[in-house]
Amino acid sequence: MDPAKIREKIGRFRILVIGRxxxxxxxxxxRVCNTRDDPEIYDSDGEQIDLTVLMASRERGLHDIENEMVFKNNPGFIFHDSRGFEAGGASEFEKVKAFIASRSKGMKIKNQLHAIWYCIPMDEAHRSFTASEVKFFSV
Ligand SMILES: Nc1nc2c(ncn2[C@@H]2O[C@H](COP(=O)(O)OP(=O)(O)OP(=O)(O)O)[C@@H](O)[C@H]2O)c(=O)[nH]1
Ligand SMILES: [Mg+2]
Known part of the structure; x- marks a missing residue:
């Protein structure tokens, strides 16, 4: 298929970002979106989440993998943020796996994940992946 057509079908590019x-x-x-602004957060129903509320809710809003993070100046990208597997241990890992699986089942290409970015700080790049991370990549 013509890349321009695919782009049209996708609408907005959906990226899962994983990293501790x-x-x-x-x-x-x-940096990618060329902005200094804070992202806007939307729940899976498309309702905007108010980040001026209590700190605990703000944390949940920002790091719930189901939520969509969008920078106002660059609405062509939707990011899903996961804190990686250190933060929540096994349960976070299962959540990420379930999220990827559910997104891959959707029939509509616009709801599928188009890329997964795994962020590793360069000062830790020498650390080899843990067994669970290797398993994740093979899912
Ligand atoms: N030295 C250095 N600091 C960085 C770099 N990138 C980000 N930081 C700093 O590291 C801190 C955390 O950066 P964030 O971008 O908020 O990290 P995050 O992964 O989104 O963090 P959470 O949302 O809490 O999971 C900030 O104080 C940044 O300024 C980098 O490349 N080098
Ligand atoms: Mg963050």
Whole structure:
């Protein structure tokens, strides 16, 4: 299929970003989207989540993998943010796996994941992947 047609069908490019807390995920996304703004967060029903609310809700809003993160100046990209597997251990890993599986089942290409970015801070790049991460890549 013609790439321009695929682009038309996809509408917005959907990317899952995985990396431990403080890995620099949001910084990279800002750079990619060429903005200094904070992202806007939408739940899976498309309702905007108010990030001026309590800190605990803000944390949940920003790091719930189901939520969509969009920078206002660059709405062509939708990001799903996961804190990687250190933050929640096995349960976070299962959540990410389930999310990827459910997104791959959808018939509509616009709801599928178009890319997965795994962020590894360069000062940790020498660390080899753990068994669970290797398993993740083979799913
Ligand atoms: N030295 C250095 N610091 C960075 C780099 N990228 C980001 N930082 C800093 O690292 C801190 C965390 O960056 P974020 O982009 O918020 O990281 P994050 O992965 O989104 O963090 P969480 O959302 O909490 O999981 C910030 O203080 C950034 O300024 C980098 O390439 N080098
Ligand atoms: Mg972040």
């Amino acid at each position: 807390a403080n890995a620099g995920k949001t910084t990279i996304l800002r």
